[in-house]
Amino acid sequence: MADPKLNYLPCPDSGAGHRMAYWEWGTADAAHTVVCVHGLSRQGRDFDVLAQALVSRAEQSGGTVRVICPDVVGRGHSDWLSDPLGYQLPTYAADMLALLAHLKPQTLDWVGTSMGGLIGLAVCAHAPSVGVAVRRLVLNDVGPVIQWEALARIGTYLGRAVQFDSLQQAADAMWLISSSFGPHTPAQWLELSRHMVKPISVGQSGVALHYDPAIAVPFKSITQESAAQGEALLWQLFDGISAQTLLVRGAQSDLLSPLTAQQMTQRGPKARLVEFAGVGHAPTLIAADQVDAVASFLLG
Numbered sequence: 001m002a003d004p005k006l007n008y009l010p011c012p013d014s015g016a017g018h019r020m021a022y023w024e025w026g027t028a029d030a031a032h033t034v035v036c037v038h039g040l041s042r043q044g045r046d047f048d049v050l051a052q053a054l055v056s057r058a059e060q061s062g063g064t065v066r067v068i069c070p071d072v073v074g075r076g077h078s079d080w081l082s083d084p085l086g087y088q089l090p091t092y093a094a095d096m097l098a099l100l101a102h103l104k105p106q107t108l109d110w111v112g113t114s115m116g117g118l119i120g121l122a123v124c125a126h127a128p129s130v131g132v133a134v135r136r137l138v139l140n141d142v143g144p145v146i147q148w149e150a151l152a153r154i155g156t157y158l159g160r161a162v163q164f165d166s167l168q169q170a171a172d173a174m175w176l177i178s179s180s181f182g183p184h185t186p187a188q189w190l191e192l193s194r195h196m197v198k199p200i201s202v203g204q205s206g207v208a209l210h211y212d213p214a215i216a217v218p219f220k221s222i223t224q225e226s227a228a229q230g231e232a233l234l235w236q237l238f239d240g241i242s243a244q245t246l247l248v249r250g251a252q253s254d255l256l257s258p259l260t261a262q263q264m265t266q267r268g269p270k271a272r273l274v275e276f277a278g279v280g281h282a283p284t285l286i287a288a289d290q291v292d293a294v295a296s297f298l299l300g
Helices: 044-060 089-103 115-130 148-155 167-181 186-194 213-220 224-239 258-264 288-299
Strands: 005-011 018-026 032-037 066-071 107-113 134-140 197-199 207-209 244-250 272-276
Touching (some): 032 115, 134 288, 258 272, 272 288
Parallel strands (some): 032 107
């Protein structure tokens, strides 16, 4: 399958505005659109395998689908913000609503990994303001309660402006902090890592991580008390969801507890829970069983 198309959308902010990049797979005028949004320090190409599977399955059944995978601002090919305090959920949700207003999907589904799932909670609440509604929602290893230990773990490495001699060296380093993603072949992990880095500069060898280190500024200001205070709002957003909801959880996740996952099956949209053994936070939706669970839910 050909590579996805890279597009840009201008978005307002407290400064001069910024461009959000998004990757487009499938049929541009398809009635059915699936938006896939990545985790905190990742980028839209994380969903290459899932996007290709969705396009292929839709075509096999005689249909079409458009899969949109944004690079959240500050990541990948999107611009960096002049004010790092903008790297928070309200900015991300506003950008996604601007994207939906631009795309004008007839049928909208949402797949959100970790941070992308939290953005999805806000989008579900506010999408009607731009004339759309989320039909089906996939929350990948995230919920209204985020375990403090996981936030502390992520804070130990987020925002470090490190450089590497090669893609392979970068991939090896990222595996040390991402082994909770679960089993991957060396080829799979190298491909996942490829889009996580960029050349240091023209004429110089080596690569650096493909995100703004300043995304860590608001993250590092989170305290255990403020995180707990935010849970009520997130539960309110979750309880208001009308979309059919699939909750994907790594059975060894340190971010989404079994208790929170169980609560999510009993309140709000009463999510259907699927867990994957041998995986922590967060499933990468590359393994065949993970892809099948999500694709079957979205494509029926």
